[in-house]
Amino acid sequence: xxxxxxxxxxxxxxxxxxxxxxxxxxxxxxxxxxxxxxxxxxxxxxxxxxxxxxxxxxxxxxxxxxxxxxxxxxxxxxxxxxxxxxxxxxxxxxxxxxxxxxxxxxxxxxxxxxxxxxxxxxxxxxxxxxxxxxxxxxxxxxxxxxxxxxxxxxxxxxxxxxxxxxxxxxxxxxxxxxxxxxxxxxxxxxxxxxxxxxxxxxxxxxxxxxxxxxxxxxxxxxxxxxxxxxxxxxxxxxxxxxxxxxxxxxxxxxxxxxxxxxxxxxxxxxxxxxxxxxxxx
Amino acid sequence: xxxxxxxxxxxxxxxxxxxxxxxxxxxxxxxxxxxxxxxxxxxxxxxxxxxxxxxxxxxxxxxxxxxxxxxxxxxxxxxxxxxxxxxxxxxxxxxxxxxxxxxxxxxxxxxxxxxxxxxxxxxxxxxxxxxxxxxxxxxxxxxxxxxxxxxxxxxxxxxxxxxxxxxxxxxxxxxxxxxxxxxxxxxxxxxxxxxxxxxxxxxxxxxxxxxxxxxxxxxxxxxxxxxxxxxxxxxxxxxxxxxxxxxxxx
Numbered sequence: 165x166x167x168x169x170x171x172x173x174x175x176x177x178x179x180x181x182x183x184x185x186x187x188x189x190x191x192x193x194x195x196x197x198x199x200x201x202x203x204x205x206x207x208x209x210x211x212x213x214x215x216x217x218x219x220x221x222x223x224x225x226x227x228x229x230x231x232x233x234x235x236x237x238x239x240x241x242x243x244x245x246x247x248x249x250x251x252x253x254x255x256x257x258x259x260x261x262x263x264x265x266x267x268x269x270x271x272x273x274x275x276x277x278x279x280x281x282x283x284x285x286x287x288x289x290x291x292x293x294x295x296x297x298x299x300x301x302x303x304x305x306x307x308x309x310x311x312x313x314x315x316x317x318x319x320x321x322x323x324x325x326x327x328x329x330x331x332x333x334x335x336x337x338x339x340x341x342x343x344x345x346x347x348x349x350x351x352x353x354x355x356x357x358x359x360x361x362x363x364x365x366x367x368x369x370x371x372x373x374x375x376x377x378x379x380x381x382x383x384x385x386x387x388x389x390x391x392x393x394x395x396x397x398x399x400x401x402x403x404x405x406x407x408x409x410x411x412x413x414x415x416x417x418x419x420x421x422x423x424x425x426x427x428x429x430x431x432x433x434x435x436x437x438x439x440x441x442x443x444x445x
Numbered sequence: 446x447x448x449x450x451x452x453x454x455x456x457x458x459x460x461x462x463x464x465x466x467x468x469x470x471x472x473x474x475x476x477x478x479x480x481x482x483x484x485x486x487x488x489x490x491x492x493x494x495x496x497x498x499x500x501x502x503x504x505x506x507x508x509x510x511x512x513x514x515x516x517x518x519x520x521x522x523x524x525x526x527x528x529x530x531x532x533x534x535x536x537x538x539x540x541x542x543x544x545x546x547x548x549x550x551x552x553x554x555x556x557x558x559x560x561x562x563x564x565x566x567x568x569x570x571x572x573x574x575x576x577x578x579x580x581x582x583x584x585x586x587x588x589x590x591x592x593x594x595x596x597x598x599x600x601x602x603x604x605x606x607x608x609x610x611x612x613x614x615x616x617x618x619x620x621x622x623x624x625x626x627x628x629x630x631x632x633x634x635x636x637x638x639x640x641x642x643x644x645x646x647x648x649x650x651x652x653x654x655x656x657x658x659x660x661x662x663x664x665x666x667x668x669x670x671x672x673x674x675x676x677x678x679x680x681x682x683x684x685x686x687x688x689x690x691x692x693x694x695x
Contacts, residue, residue, distance in 0.1 A: 191513065194513070218513060218560075219560065239560050240559065240560045241558060242476075244476070244477065245477065248555070248556065253555045256545070256550065256552055257552065257553065257555065259551045265558055267559045267563035268513065268517060268561040269514065269517035269564045270563075270564070272513060276514070288521060288564070288568060289563055289567040289568060289593075290564065291597060292593075292598075293593050293594060294544075294549065295559060295563055298549060314600045315600055316600065317601065318602070346509075346511075346512075348512030349512035349514065351512070352512065
C-alpha cells in the first residue's frame, strides 16, 4: 500500500503557508497549533494576515513579535490571567501591524459565509460601536425585508475565506480524517479555507468515520490538506482534556517578552533551537 | 430572615449579582468570571431546575456543543436571558471600552479587544456590568473607544442592554430612557461619598442610599457548599482561595 501523502512533518506544514497568506486560527480553548507556529517563526514567515476565530493568545503574540504578521483580524488577543499580550501591545503602540478589530460573532459569521460560498453576510448588533468606523470593509444597509415603515439598519460583513486554516487536534486516522469532538468551529474553519493543515497528538489505526460515535466529531479528510503528528503540539498552551497550560513557561514568556531583546532571547531559546532539541530526544 | 455578618467580599458580590438574575431561564457566563459564574450557579441551585446555566470554559456546566458561534446564535435566538460584560473603561451612558486607552489604532495601552461585547450588549436582555475595580480610571466621563454603546436609537434592533452594574463598592441600575446609572445600594464598609469620589461620571441616587444586604445563613451555606463545588470545576484556584476547605468537604 502506498503511504498516504497527506502525512508530513510540522516544518513541512509551515513551508506550505506562503508569505502574505490569510491564515485562520482557533482560540486557546479549542486547539492551538503552537509547534506549527514555532515552525512558522523559524521559517521566517512574513506579511501573514492572521484571522483569529475569534480570539488568540500566545500564538498571535509570538507571531506579531517575530514580525510574521502584516494584518491582524481579531476580536481579542488575550493571555488570560497572565496579563496583557506584550508583543501585541508593543506592536499596536508602534503602529507595526494593520489591525482589523472585530467582535467574536462577526468573525464566526464571516467564516460561515465563506463556508456557504457567499460573498457577505448580515449580522445584528455592532451599530454605534466605534469598531464600525474603523472597518471600511463593513457596510450598513437598511433591512430590505423590513416593512415597519421605519429604517432598520443592519451590518453587512464580507466573507472571510482563509487561504489556510491551522489547528491542533487530538487524533487523526490513517486516511487523514481528524477528530475534533465538540470543537465545531474547527469544522467551519476547515470548510471555509482553501487548505487545512493540522497537527495531531496521535494517529490511530481505527477509521474515525466507521462509527457515529466518532464520525459526528470528525472532519472528513475531504477538507484536510495535510497532517503532521506533533505530541504536545499545543504546548505551552493548554489542550482540552489532554494537558493544562504550562503556567511556569507562560510566566517566563510574559517576563521575557516585555522587551524586544527579551523576546529575541525567548525565540532563540525555545523556537530556533527546537528542532535540535527534538532530535536529541 | 437573618443576615449573616460573617461573609467575605466575594460572597457579598455573588449574592448581589444573584439577586439580579432571579427568574432567568438561561444565564451564560463568559471567560474569567468566577464571581458571576458562582452567582449564576447559586440561582440555578435554588431554581428547582427552572434556570439553566452555561459557564464558558466548563465541560460539565455548559450546554454549548456547536462551537464558539453557539453562544452568539443562542443570544440572537433570544435563548440567553442574562450575560456579564466588563470593560477597562465604563462611562455614565453605559458605553464600554475593551480596546484600550488613547487614540485607536495606536493605543497607548491596548487591552485584548471587544470579544463578543459589540453583539451581546445588543441582544441579551439583562446584561450585568461586572467590574470589581471601582475607580476614576475605570468609571470615566467618556470612554476612549466604544466597544459597545449603552443605548441605541429607537429604530436600531436592540432587545438587550445594560440592566445593572456591580462593583466592589456598590450596586447600580441603569435607566435606558435617561441613559444614566442610578446608585441602588452601597456595600457594607463603604459610603455613598466614597462611591462619588471614585466615579468619574454623574449618576442619580436616592436621598438615603441603603446598604447592600449580605447573604443570609441559608444562602451562605449554599454558596460554600454546592456552588463552591461546581465553580471549582472551572475556577479551581478561585474556589480554593475564596472557599478554603469547602470544596474538599463538598
